[in-house]
Amino acid sequence: MDRLIKPDTQSLDLFFIKGQKCSQTFDLTNLMHTMPVAISLTSSNPSIFSFPKPFAIIPPLSTLSFTIQLNNPCHNPPLSTPPNTVLVRSSMLPTGKAHQDDLRRLFSKPGPHIFKDAILPISFVGPQAAEFLLLSQPSSNNLEIDFHFSKAISRCDESDLTSLLRIAAVNGKSHFVSALIEAGADVNDKDSNRDSVMSLAVKSGEIDIVQVLIESGYVIENKIDRFLHDAAAMNRVDLMEILCLGYVNLDLDSVNSHGQTPLHLAAINGQVEALQFLISVGSEVDVTDIDGYTPLHYAAQEGHFEAVEFLLNHSVFGKYALTKDGKTAFALAVENNNLGLYDLLHLGDLLHRAARIDDVHTMKSCLAQGARVDGQDQNGWTPLHRASFKGHLESVKLLVSHGARVDVVDRTGYTPLLRAVEAGHVEVAMHLLSHGAKASLKSLKGMVNCDVESFKNHPSLVNTLHQEKEKA
Known part of the structure; x- marks a missing residue:
């Protein structure tokens, strides 16, 4: 026989409550049919754990209850690695009688008379x-x-x-x-x-x-859950991707209490990557909230240049949409003194229009307010393309004097010079050439049908154009 008693548990689980003493009661059973057994309980950390009855005598085939207790209340459970333990030892006691001091002396002397019946780990639960x-x-x-x-x-x-x-x-x-x-x-x-x-x-x-x-x-509950809103506000495209993959029924345009979609939240926080992702998976770019604000309105109000630029490239009517207070995105930018957005939201359009109708006064005003002299429209035209194609020499001179690039190429490969030549405006073409416009460019296929003979009184220009026709 390698043990005299049997515990009713394999571990001692103390229910922990902050600031309170905790304890756990367990039973030990004497396995001997005729012999009483003395018991000794020892904690691996006596400063933390103790027993009201560390020594006891169990009659044959009987069971006694014992209690381990935490000595002092504490804020956190005193865990250890490896866990604290209780060593249960026993010894046969033929007389069945002994005082506590006698039992203490009995277990203080090692020898074959002492059985190590169990080692019980202490846990807090x-x-x-x-x-x-x-x-x-x-x-x-x-x-x-x-x-x-x-x-x-x-x-x-x-x-x-x-x-x-x-x-x-x-x-x-x-x-x-x-x-x-x-x-x-x-x-x-x-x-x-x-x-x-x-x-x-x-x-x-x-x-x-x-x-x-x-x-x-x-x-997921689309009427309640606003996960995309939170992820968009943080620019966490990875979270949005995993949510969209995990829930095929996820509502991309669900709204919060203000009627805002995830795209609104991304715009408010200037999160361009989130904007890109949401629009790529089908979010509505010109959606309005309860106040009539589109994502562009918010981006403009907050002064997020890259977000405004991105939304403009994907918006159908956002630049001209009005809030319930009748404000455009440009008006909100002005209210918040976001000067860097004036060109994108208004001045650029105004400068293009002024260049088209030769309104030099308005052009000067736009340029003075920060309009980009080389701002391109959806076709890649700059104000100089427009003025050159219309033959507005004064407008061309103003733009060139403000640093307009004379060799900007539009989406069909045309420079302002080629637009002037295409429309037959000699003076404009000569002015552009005199300010560095290159007559020899790679994308010149469009010059084949230009009316070169209309420039016969300008031999230098004719010679240059003939050379380009041959190259073309």
């Missing part, structure tokens, strides 16, 4: 112990931590597990998230504010936890 482990330990595979945590949550009900799951989601503890879900936490639980565990994970930017929740069966 309950939600407060689990929360301490969750917040204090890294989210990674560690056998000791896994042991402590699995023991701690073994005494938690579904409500406790779900609360811990929310804490794990906020703090990015993906390893603990998986353990809690396996133990019975409700992945679809929502709090009084209708915030879900998934919402907390997205707001915290925890992509690993988002993936775990998707795989664990989180059911």
